[in-house]
Amino acid sequence: MSQAQGETTIRISPQEAERIQTRIKDRRQKCQEQAGKPREATDKQALHQQITMSNLMTDMDFMGGGSEKKSEGITVLAIGKPYLPSTASLDDLTLMKLSELTMETHHTGRKLTVKRKEEVVEQKAHSWTVVEEEGSEDVERLEVVVHKSRGGEDLLDSAKVFTVKEPYFTLSDDNEPTLRIDHPSDLVVEVKEVAANVAGSAVEQATKCKEEGNAALKRKELIDAHAKYSQGLHELRNGHALDDKLSFDIHRNRAHVNLQLSRMDEAKADGIAAVTGIDDARHKDLDSKAYFRAACAAYNLGQWEESKNLFESQQKLAPGDKDAATNLEKLAARLNEQKTGEYDFKKIRNALSKLRPRADAADYDGHTERKESKGHGFGLFATKDIEEGAIIICEKALSIVWSHEAEGWTALTVDSRDEQTRVQPVGLTKAIVSKLMSNPSQIEKATSLFGDHQGLGKQLIIKDGTPVVDAFQIHDIVSRNAFGPGESFATGKQDGRMASTGLWVRSAYINHSCIPNAKKDSVGDLMVFRATRSIKAGEEIFHCYAESYDYEERAANLKTTWGFECDCRLCKAERKDGAELRAKRMGLMGQADALMQREDIRIAKRITIGRIETVLKSLNETYNDERYKGIPRYGVERIQEWVDEAKRNLKKR
Numbered sequence: 111m112s113q114a115q116g117e118t119t120i121r122i123s124p125q126e127a128e129r130i131q132t133r134i135k136d137r138r139q140k141c142q143e144q145a146g147k148p149r150e151a152t153d154k155q156a157l158h159q160q161i162t163m164s165n166l167m168t169d170m171d172f173m174g175g176g177s178e179k180k181s182e183g184i185t186v187l188a189i190g191k192p193y194l195p196s197t198a199s200l201d202d203l204t205l206m207k208l209s210e211l212t213m214e215t216h217h218t219g220r221k222l223t224v225k226r227k228e229e230v231v232e233q234k235a236h237s238w239t240v241v242e243e244e245g246s247e248d249v250e251r252l253e254v255v256v257h258k259s260r261g262g263e264d265l266l267d268s269a270k271v272f273t274v275k276e277p278y279f280t281l282s283d284d285n286e287p288t289l290r291i292d293h294p295s296d297l298v299v300e301v302k303e304v305a306a307n308v309a310g311s312a313v314e315q316a317t318k319c320k321e322e323g324n325a326a327l328k329r330k331e332l333i334d335a336h337a338k339y340s341q342g343l344h345e346l347r348n349g350h351a352l353d354d355k356l357s358f359d360i361h362r363n364r365a366h367v368n369l370q371l372s373r374m375d376e377a378k379a380d381g382i383a384a385v386t387g388i389d390d391a392r393h394k395d396l397d398s399k400a401y402f403r404a405a406c407a408a409y410n411l412g413q414w415e416e417s418k419n420l421f422e423s424q425q426k427l428a429p430g431d432k433d434a435a436t437n438l439e440k441l442a443a444r445l446n447e448q449k450t451g452e453y454d455f456k457k458i459r460n461a462l463s464k465l466r467p468r469a470d471a472a473d474y475d476g477h478t479e480r481k482e483s484k485g486h487g488f489g490l491f492a493t494k495d496i497e498e499g500a501i502i503i504c505e506k507a508l509s510i511v512w513s514h515e516a517e518g519w520t521a522l523t524v525d526s527r528d529e530q531t532r533v534q535p536v537g538l539t540k541a542i543v544s545k546l547m548s549n550p551s552q553i554e555k556a557t558s559l560f561g562d563h564q565g566l567g568k569q570l571i572i573k574d575g576t577p578v579v580d581a582f583q584i585h586d587i588v589s590r591n592a593f594g595p596g597e598s599f600a601t602g603k604q605d606g607r608m609a610s611t612g613l614w615v616r617s618a619y620i621n622h623s624c625i626p627n628a629k630k631d632s633v634g635d636l637m638v639f640r641a642t643r644s645i646k647a648g649e650e651i652f653h654c655y656a657e658s659y660d661y662e663e664r665a666a667n668l669k670t671t672w673g674f675e676c677d678c679r680l681c682k683a684e685r686k687d688g689a690e691l692r693a694k695r696m697g698l699m700g701q702a703d704a705l706m707q708r709e710d711i712r713i714a715k716r717i718t719i720g721r722i723e724t725v726l727k728s729l730n731e732t733y734n735d736e737r738y739k740g741i742p743r744y745g746v747e748r749i750q751e752w753v754d755e756a757k758r759n760l761k762k763r
């Protein structure tokens with residue numbers, strides 16, 4: 111994993127890497143050999159036994175066992191050839207039978223409706239179960255990869271009946287034939303018995319749904335409550351009764367559930383739709399609640415002006431409400447941050463904790479424009495002169511996972527496209543896909559970013575009421591754009607298996623240079639870029655993705671993680687130096703480091719300082735003054751600084 115993304119590295123032995131590669135290649139070869147062959151009927155009993163065994167192994171995971179493939183305790187994940195999610199609506203797909211499946215095939219234009227027959231095997235990166243075809247006894251394995259939960263519930267576990275859009279039939283990592291879901295929108299989950307069908311008018315049916323929704327909410331079954339309220343609204347819509355006052359109640363209740371499920375787009379729309387406008391005390395009270403819910407959702411989405419308007423509407427209906435006043439104060443602060451770039455960092459930092467690691471702050475971007483950068487894709491450029499030390503950009507993460515949170519997990523991925531093994535923040539990819547599925551207004555922001563797999567492009571597609579998110583596209587966007595939030599906020603153990611990583615969509619356009627003019631710092635999930643020297647209007651902003659004095663390490667990191675060879679003046683000069691000279695330089699730096707580490711700078715002995723100065727002299731001789739004219743010698747500068755300080759201390763003694 112790159113330093114920029116996770117600050118830690120997992121080392122696996124070459125033998126282990128070879129073993130993983132062989133296993134994955136073996137599966138791929140088997141898939142190719144069997145491609146197009148008709149499916150063989152499955153052995154129900156064998157599948158049942160597999161489920162039992164896998165669940166037993168998963169339980170044993172706590173004792174170091176576990177059925178998912180792991181290496182050095184890290185989940186191994188094969189990234190297959192990307193394919194697009196289905197963009198067809200259910201009505202346009204033709205129902206197929208399990209017996210019609212062919213191996214290693216995407217069944218375009220078809221759909222399968224199946225019923226879960228077994229328990230679900232839940233692992234870190236996969237969940238799978240056995241499903242039966244409706245109307246027959248034929249069964250098959252159904253597996254969801256990575257994007258397997260919704261509202262904290264496992265998708266396969268959350269329901270009994272599923273429709274698979276344009277099914278992909280392939281082999282699992284254990285070479286078992288399986289239906290495989292990579293894109294969450296390809297699996298349509300039929301919600302648990304939604305409100306018992308009551309005979310009667312739409313309003314009567316919707317009333318029943320509302321009651322069941324309220325009961326589910328009381329039990330804290332949020333997905334269920336959401337489904338029942340949605341069903342209620344559906345009944346009203348179908349019965350042309352959306353103007354019934356019941357619809358206000360259901361929208362208001364669903365807004366509450368949506369807030370808890372972090373479905374902010376719908377929470378805002380529901381809150382607004384729940385406003386009755388009726389001018390009596392009871393309705394004013396209910397409308398104030400509705401405005402409050404919509405305002406909170408807008409706040410969460412960073413829509414400060416809209417949130418302010420909604421809180422003001424709430425305040426008008428409930429003038430004494432303390433919450434509205436407090437929230438309006440907060441909004442004044444957010445709007446000021448957005449306009450001026452002035453932040454009360456102390457206050458923001460003080461409010462952060464392990465439990466609340468996300469900053470309450472607005473974005474600021476008063477100095478940059480996005481433009482094409484020759485040879486680097488897009489980049490960010492200064493629109494004004496920026497003084498050294500000034501803030502260039504402050505940005506909240508679109509999504510962030512912390513190493514102390516369950517979603518901060520990484521996986522060792524082997525990508526079939528370049529056969530490279532990488533440690534990737536797969537938990538972050540999962541969190542982003544889930545956020546986009548729940549908040550379609552954020553999709554275009556994320557999908558505008560650069561990634562190797564273009565997927566569906568950046569347009570927003572909604573089918574059957576569900577946004578279509580290309581999971582491969584988001585995986586690739588994360589690979590090329592995610593960064594670690596640095597060390598400004600202690601987040602616990604970063605051992606490579608768990609890592610704090612996030613996606614900042616505007617800052618992601620800042621390209622890399624080993625001689626940067628900006629440095630990132632973070633306050634919780636608020637990423638702050640400051641100028642490290644004065645920057646002129648029109649200059650491109652750069653920060654360093656891979657801080658290392660070692661050219662070989664830097665170049666390998668930039669190539670493997672970021673996919674490019676750096677063309678900055680430092681890298682060009684170091685390439686001209688040649689491998690031998692670079693190795694000599696690193697050796698000398700190592701000698702100086704060893705001497706510096708042994709000595710306390712406050713009481714460093716004259717003889718040690720002298721030795722370090724000798725090494726420093728040899729180090730400086732490795733630089734060709736002509737070649738390095740105007741190019742910083744970072745590795746040397748820090749040794750020189752150490753020597754200068756040690757000498758000052760010596761004088762004082």
Ligand SMILES: C[S@@+](CC[C@H](N)C(=O)[O-])C[C@H]1O[C@@H](n2cnc3c(N)ncnc32)[C@H](O)[C@@H]1O
Nearest residue numbers: 486487488560590591618619620621622672674
């Ligand atoms: C975080 S994105 C930066 C924005 C990106 N240039 C874009 O068009 O969206 C990182 C990707 O930008 C490109 N990139 C960044 N710095 C570069 C550089 N110095 N030289 C070449 N490509 C660079 C690489 O493709 C890298 O994977």
